[in-house]
Amino acid sequence: KEQRRSQKKKGGKGGEPDFFDDPEEDISAILASIQSEAKRKKEVKIEPASAPSPRIHASFTPHPLAKEKILMFGGEFYDGKTDKTYGDLFIFNTSNEKWSLVTGPNAPLPRLAHQAAAIPARNGEL
Secondary structure (H helix, E strand, C coil): HHHHHHHHCCHHHCCCCCCCCCCHHHHHHHHHHHHHHHHHHCCCCEEEEEECCEEEEEEEEECCCCCCCEEEEEEECCCCCCCEEEEEEEEEEECCCCCEEEEECCCCCCCCCCCCCCCHHHHCCC
């Protein structure tokens, strides 16, 4: 028993890691980690933000479920030298004049001079 304990502390036979000491515990930990990562990847966050950087050709869409909110997506910055296309989504609250940034895993690619519509289904999906 003592020899097994010392091998376990060292990492198995000959100093190699022993991953199979308690397979049930390892599988449970791995599954929990995978589930946690999958949940994190689907999570949409809405966080307070400062006003977006200057840009043109962004879309501005009224939120279909909250009349005091306007959705702004994408746009372009061009100063004669630098060209940047944005793919960020902001919400402007007209009642308190505050901006929020929406981030999520399945955001569309950056775009400009596009059209957008928000629908009441699925909580005002853009």
